[in-house]
Amino acid sequence: MTLRSDTKPVKIYIKKPRGTLYWGGAGLNGPYIDDQLQALKSAGIQHVYRGVNTTGNEKTDALWTATTLRYEDTDEWTISSGLDNPSGQFNLIGYSYGSLLAAQTANFYANHGHIVDHLVLIGCPINSGFLNSLVMNKNIKNVIRINLTDAGDPIYAGMSESELVTSVKTLMDQDAASGTSRGIGHFYFRPDSAEGKERRARLAKYLYDQGLR
Numbered sequence: 001m002t003l004r005s006d007t008k009p010v011k012i013y014i015k016k017p018r019g020t021l022y023w024g025g026a027g028l029n030g031p032y033i034d035d036q037l038q039a040l041k042s043a044g045i046q047h048v049y050r051g052v053n054t055t056g057n058e059k060t061d062a063l064w065t066a067t068t069l070r071y072e073d074t075d076e077w078t079i080s081s082g083l084d085n086p087s088g089q090f091n092l093i094g095y096s097y098g099s100l101l102a103a104q105t106a107n108f109y110a111n112h113g114h115i116v117d118h119l120v121l122i123g124c125p126i127n128s129g130f131l132n133s134l135v136m137n138k139n140i141k142n143v144i145r146i147n148l149t150d151a152g153d154p155i156y157a158g159m160s161e162s163e164l165v166t167s168v169k170t171l172m173d174q175d176a177a178s179g180t181s182r183g184i185g186h187f188y189f190r191p192d193s194a195e196g197k198e199r200r201a202r203l204a205k206y207l208y209d210q211g212l213r
Contacts, residue, residue, distance in 0.1 A: 015083040015084075016083070016114065017079060017082055017083055017090045017109055017114060018047065018082055018083065018084075018085050018086070018087040018088075018089070018090055019046075019047035019048065019049055019081075019082035019085050019087045019089075019090065019091070020040065020045055020046075020047060020048045020049065020082070020087070020089070020091040020092075020093065020212065021048075021049045021050070021051040021079060021081065021082055021091070021092050021093065021102070021105075022036060022037055022040065022048065022049070022050060022051055022093045022094070022095075022098070023050075023051035023053070023093070023094040023095065023097070023098025023099070023101045023102055024036070024095050024096070024097075024098050025058075025095055025096035025097050025098060025187075025190065026058040026059075026061035026062045026065065026096065026097040027057065027058035027061055027097075028051075028052065028053075028061075028097075028098065029058075030180070030190060030192070031180075031192045032189065032190050032191070032192060032196060032200065033050065034050075035192075035196070035197060035200055036095075036189070036200045036203070036204070037049075037050060039197075039200045039201045039203070039204040040093075040204045040207070040212075042201070042204065043201070043204035043205050043207070043208040044208050044213070045091075045204065045207065045208055045212050045213060046087060046213065047082065047085045047086075047087040049079075049081040049082045050081070051079070051081075051092075051094070051098060051101060051102070051105075052080075052081075053077075053101050061097050062097065064097075065096075065097050065100055065125060066125070066164060066165075069097070069100035069101070069103075069104065070100055070125050070126050070127045070130065070164075071127050071129070071130055072107060072127075072129065072130040072133055073104055073107075075104075075108075076108060077101075077104040077105040077107070077108035077109075078105075078108065078109075079105060087213075088213065089117040089118070089212065089213050090109070090114065090115060090116055090117055091116075091117055091118040091119075091120070091212050092105055092106050092116060092118070092119050092120070093118075093120040093122070093207070094120065094121060094122065094124070095122040095123055095189060096122070096123045096124070096125075096155070096186065099120075099121040099122055099123065099124035099125075099126070100124065100125070100126060102119060102120070102121065103119065103121060103124070103126055103130065103131075103134060106119040106134060106140055107130075107133070107134060107137070109139075110134075110137045110139035110140045111137070111139075113139065114139065115139050115141065116139060116140045116141065117141050117142065117211075117212075118141070118142045118144060118207075118210065118211065118212050119134060119140055119142070119143045119144070120144045120146065120207060120212075121143070121144070121145050121146065121157055122146040122148070122189070122203075123146070123147070123148045123153055123155050123186050123188070123189075124145065124147075124155070124156075124157045125155045125156075125157075125159055125164055126157050126158065126159075127158075127159075127160075127161075128158040128159075128160070131143075131145075131157055131158050142210070142211070144207070144210055145157045146203075148185065148186060148188050151184075151185055151188045152174070152184065152185035153174075153185045153186040153188065154166075154167035154170045154171065154185070154186070155167060155171070155186050170185070171185075171186055174186055174187055175187060178190060178191065180192045181193045181196075183195070183196055183199065189203065
């Protein structure tokens with residue numbers, strides 16, 4: 001990447017990213033995140049890291065999702081973990097709010113010449129224009145969309161702004177009903193329970209079968 005100053009170009013070198021990063025939902029908190037990381041490792045996906053980028057407030061993250069993150073952004077979306085390991089792949093996985101962080105990060109690195117082997121968007125409210133841009137990006141080799149609509153989730157990749165607005169009440173009801181031990185609709189992978197662990201293990205195996213390493 002080259003920045004032009006008043007006198008001469010200044011080159012900025014971005015380290016080559018490696019490994020697999022996973023971002024959870026708004027707030028990036030909850031025991032399900034560490035459990036999902038462990039499930040990915042147990043399935044055979046090596047060099048797994050926890051993605052970090054949050055305001056620290058679930059409601060603020062959710063608002064950021066609806067107003068900014070679901071659209072293509074030109075800011076720098078870099079990572080601090082996974083730059084110095086022997087992994088042969090660069091994979092980005094995100095769930096809900098985290099899926100948009102994964103999308104923005106993939107977009108940034110791909111547009112700067114890096115290869116993203118797999119971009120996994122789970123329960124992702126991404127705008128259709130941004131989604132199509134990611135799918136068409138030659139440096140993003142595989143975009144995997146996992147919609148949870150069969151579980152009752154009103155969110156899906158490529159949804160319109162009006163659909164997102166009308167889904168708010170359903171999401172609030174599902175969140176309240178799910179708590180931390182159940183996983184209803186959009187919160188399918190969140191429960192801190194035996195059932196939740198099984199769901200996350202199945203997700204990890206599915207991603208392994210899709211080629212993530």
